[in-house]
Amino acid sequence: MKFSTLILSASVAISSVFAIPHHRHQELHNEKRQSGYTAVTGPSGPVYPRLEIRQMYWNRPNQYTLLLLALQKFQSMSESDKLSYYQIAGIHGVPRVDWDGVGECSGCSSDGYCPHDSVLFPAWHRVYVALFEQQFLSIVNDIANSWTGDGADVIRSAASQMRWPYWDWAAAPKPGYNNFPALMSMKYVSVTSDSGTQTIINPLFRYSFQDNSGLVYYPFVSNWKYTYRYPNTNDASAVSQTSSLVSAFNNIRSSLQDQVWQLFSTCTDYLHFSNDDAGSSSTSCSNSLEGIHNTVHTTTGGVPSSSVSAGHMTYLSTAAFDPVFWLHHANVDRIFALWQTINPGSYGGSQTAPHSTWTIPSGSQQDENSPLTPMHKDTSGNFYTTNDVRDWTVFKYTYPEFSNSDGSASAIKGYVSALYGPGATATAGSSKREVDEEEAPAQAKRTPEPVNLENVVASVAGFASPSSSSISGSLPLPTVNPLSNLTAAIQNVSTAVSDLVNPIQANNGSLFQYVANIQTPRYALNGSYQIYLFNGKPNTEDPASWIQDSNLIGPVGVLAQPGMTEHNVTVAASVPLTRSLTFALDNSF
Secondary structure (H helix, E strand, O other), X not given: OOOOEEEEXXXXXXXEOOOEEOOOOOOOOOOOOOOOOOEOOOOOOOOEEOOEHHHHHHHXXXXXXXXXXXXXXXXXXXXXXXXXXXXXXXXXXXXXXXXXOEOOOOOXXXXXXXXXXXXXXXXXXXXXXXXXXXXXXXXXXXXXXXXXXXXXXXXXXXXXXXXXXXXXXXXXXXXXXXXXXXXHHOOEEEEEEOOEEEEEEXXXXXXXXXXXXXXXXXXXXXXXXEOOOOEOOOOOOOOEOXXXXXXXXXXXXXXXXXXXXXXXXXXXXXXXXXXXXXXXXXXXXXXXXXXXXXXXXXXXXXXOOOOOOOOHHHOOOOHHHOOHHXXXXXXXXXXXXXXXXXXXXXXXXXXXXXXXXXXXXXXXXXXOOOEEEEEEOOOOOOXXXXXXXXXXXXXXXXXXXXXXXXXOHHHHHHHHHHHHXXXXXXXXXXXXXXXXXXXXXXXXXXXXXXXXXXXXXXXXXXXXXXXXXXXXXXXXXXXXXXXXXXXXXXXXXXXXXXXXXXOEEOOOOOEEOOEEEEEEEOOOOXXXXXXXXXXXOOOOOOHHXXXXXXXXXXXXXXXXXXXXXXXXXXXXXXXXXXXXXXXXXXXXX
C-alpha cells in the first residue's frame, strides 16, 4: 500500500490510510445461488447472557475452553460452505459475492452488505452477530455432545448456557491488566479437549485463509495468508506487532470511556445515536455508536507507515475476518441494548442512504421497516427489519447488566455510571453497581501533559505521496478554527456542554464541559484514516507512533472503503477534552 499523510501541527493531526485495489473487477463475480435460506433464530432454549471475555475466562473456564475449541473448528470449515467462518465474515465486505441467494442490486458495486453512515447500522449488526453466534453455538454443542471423557456432563451444561462473549474496550480493566486482553493477543494457548491437553494457535489471535484470492486489495489478496494487527511488512513474512496494539489501547482507553459516557449522557435521539453521518448528528450529540466503533476498528488494525499497510480491522472490506471483530461488535450491540433501555421512547428513524451497499442503492430511503439484507428471519426468504429486533432476546441472548438486575432504566443507568461515568469504580465485565475497593480501575498508564494554550501555529506537512492511480486531484486540507481557549482545531470543530467528567469551575462559579466536535469527509483519502487530538504537539513526526503518544488526548477513526471518493459523505465524531483540561488547570498553579 501507499499512503498519504497530512499533519495539522497543533492540537489535531490527520494520518490517512488506504488500500489500493490489486485489481478492480469490471464484472462482479457472484456465487452460485444456494437452495434454501438460512434463518437467523438464535439457539434453542432459554435466554443466557453474553459474558465479557475476561469474566468468561476467570469465572466460566469450561465455557472458555469451548470458546477456543469451537472457534478453531469454525475457522477450519471449508470456505465453500455458506455457514463457514470465511463466508459469514465475507458478508461484511469482500469477497464480492452473493450470500444466501441475496443478489447485488442494480447499480450497486460496493463491497459487502454492511450499511455504514446509516440508521440501519445498530440493528443490521445485531442480526449479523446473531448469525455468527448461532453457527458458533452449533459447533459448541457438537463438541460438547461428542465429549466422552471425564466431566462430559459439566461440559454439556456449560455449552447449554453459553453465548458468544464481548470485549468491553471502554471500561477500566482490573489493576495490572491491559485494556486489550492477552486472551486475544497470545499467539499460542493451551487447551484441554476430550482427547487431552494440547497447545494450539489461538483462534482469537488470527484467522488463517485457505484461499485469499477473493480479498481484492493489496496486500490482502496476494501476500497475507493470515489476519494481522499492526503488521510489520506487506510481505508474506508479516507478523502482528502486538506490543504496539496493546500500548495503543492502554493509551486511548480513558478517551473511549469518556466518549461512551458522552453517548449515554447527551444522545437521546435514535437517529443521532445510531450512525456517524454528519447530517444525522447534532451539536449536543456529535458522536454516535458507529463513530466510537470506528475508532476501535482503526486502533485494532493499526495505523500505517509510509510503506506498510494497516491490518485487516482498519478496513471495512476485510475487518470481519479478524476474530476480534466479533468480540468488538458484541460489545457494540451491548451498548446499543443499554442505550435502548435508558431511552425507550426513541427507536428507529428515516434517512437517505448516502452511498450504496451490495443491496442498498445510493439515495434510497431507509427506515425501521427496511430489510436488513442478507439475513433472513425464516426459511421462506423474509428479511429482518430494525423493528423486528428491538428486543434482542428474540435471539436468546442478553447481557449481565440485565440478567443481574430487574433490567429497569434505573438499574441500567447505575451500571453505566459505575462503568463509564465520572469517578467510575467498576471494571470491565463487572455487573455490580457497587464494587469492592480491590476492583477499582487502575490508574492511567501515563499522565497527560498540560495543554499548551499559547503560541500554537497550525501548519501542514506532507509525508508519503500517494500514487496517481490511488488519488486523483488534490486533497482538501483541514481548516483552522478557534476552539474556546485552544487556538487550533480541524474543520468544523466546536465546543459543546455535556455531562462528561467532573466539570471545570470558573471563578464566577459557572461549570463548563469541553468537547471537540469533528466533521470530516469520509472518502477524501480513498480509505480509512485517523484524526488525532493532542495536548500541544505529538512527540515525534511519525504518524504511526501517534496512537501511542503521551500527549494524545484521543483519536477519531474514520472507516472508509477504497474506490468511493466520488461520494460526498461527511461524518461526525466527538472527543471530550475536559479530562485533559482539568489536568492542565490542576497543574498550572
